[in-house]
Amino acid sequence: MNATPVSPVLIVGSIALDDLELPSGAFRGVVGGAATFAALSTTIFAPARLVAIVGEDFPQAPLDRLAERGADLSGLVRAPGKTFSWHGRYAENLASRETLGTHLNVFADFKPRLPSSYADSELVLLGNIHPALQLEVLSQVKAPRFVVADTMNFWIAGENALLREVLAKVDTLVVNDEEVRQLAGCHNLRRAAAAVRAMGPRHLIVKRGEHGAMLFDEAGLFYAPAYPLESEVDPTGAGDTFAGALLGYVASHGLNPINLRRGLLLAGAVASFCVEDVGTRRLEQVTRAQAEARLAELRELIQL
């Protein structure tokens, strides 16, 4: 029925073993990282090609599960040393978090080299890493058709010139509202969005957590509500899950303004699963049917 060829999604980002202090308890060595979450959600809909690095301590089982789901791991390097690790503590209501430590470990010397089999990737997700690495990855892709980038306050403040180079080359930037305001130097979201789009990205997606997400593009403005959860456990990786699902949807359905909007709703639906358990635990179990059922619920939420 659906004749759209499903393109694989190239994903670069961190793979991590995190220490999380959540209202529900403390968890050590939790498998995480932007690339992990993004690949788990992309592969609900489309194959993924991973570019990432892990240390000697990283367990094999999660990698095997990624491969089983359709993630190509030929761009994954296992290096001597320890895996990247983030240590964070969440507030009781999960609305804010504090970084207690970031240990780059093997990530400090990460030089992304794409296997030649990845060079024809058309859909690219540049996870939140140093803009120099994002540029490095992009330069190794022959003819990217749809490039989505994430970034954070740290790079906006510290690597602004390089980040501007990235923005000039991407189709879509996915950030949260504080980041878009910081990048534009303007509080009003609508004016900030226009300023950031003038830096390059045709599409700007603003993630607002439990308040949903907004898409600003040439077709106007679209608002996707978040899925209202009964139980929230761990928001770590929800933003990466969101971006991964969006690309997975576009990969399997084709790129056009309508699918981008449907993809935004779908991404909110998939990200909500991520929050329901610690780390990748819930996300790993999500089937395409479950994701689509939650998408239908989200559509119902705004149905008149």
Place this chain on the structure above:
Amino acid sequence: MNATPVSPVLIVGSIALDDLELPSGAFRGVVGGAATFAALSTTIFAPARLVAIVGEDFPQAPLDRLAERGADLSGLVRAPGKTFSWHGRYAENLASRETLGTHLNVFADFKPRLPSSYADSELVLLGNIHPALQLEVLSQVKAPRFVVADTMNFWIAGENALLREVLAKVDTLVVNDEEVRQLAGCHNLRRAAAAVRAMGPRHLIVKRGEHGAMLFDEAGLFYAPAYPLESEVDPTGAGDTFAGALLGYVASHGLNPINLRRGLLLAGAVASFCVEDVGTRRLEQVTRAQAEARLAELRELIQL
């Protein structure tokens, strides 16, 4: 074409002369108050019946304008003394505000007495006043068909038992997310909403400012985005404007689950006008056609 009889909306609440410290400047003696904002927005769509009190210092012109728009002022008392006044300061981004002073003045001895011509009111908006006064007003209405109440942290904490009596008697509670969480003693919005609905109101509307509003009722959950403004000046009264517009819409279109949802979107559209200028300045100029045009833009925002 539209055979629905337009019912007048009974509105009780404060009328005020506020001192506002806004990022755009300091403004003294600004006409405001919950009843004023609500009546200005209700009367875009339907007649209003006001129950309120002003002091000797309140100017006549704003009252004349309300009357011209179709607000019945026979329930308005002018008493010796000064008009109720709120003094507040907003943060630079308008996202938070601080109360610098609340001067009850004539409001301290306000005993709402409804003119006999109001007794047949079917649609009632109980603005954010002492729950004892809300009950007093309600007791003077013969056969209310749709009662909407607002409240605030002060009454939730200080007059909980009386507020519970109010909740048992109203159809709809309109509050912000912090208030619904405080009332339910639970952070998760979905569970908090269920707990508050168990206290009485069939419909719970949660206002989330720039993040829109949510309706919880027997038909499920509905999400109405806020209108994304290019320029925000003064959020004072936006919540009252929202509630007033909702009732005005229901009064003119009839009460059913679909109209309540459309009314929620419309209320967000009308409230956005309120924020565009100081006090009631912008709201006073809004025509029905302008409100409906902005409603159409809001619907576009969630259109797939």
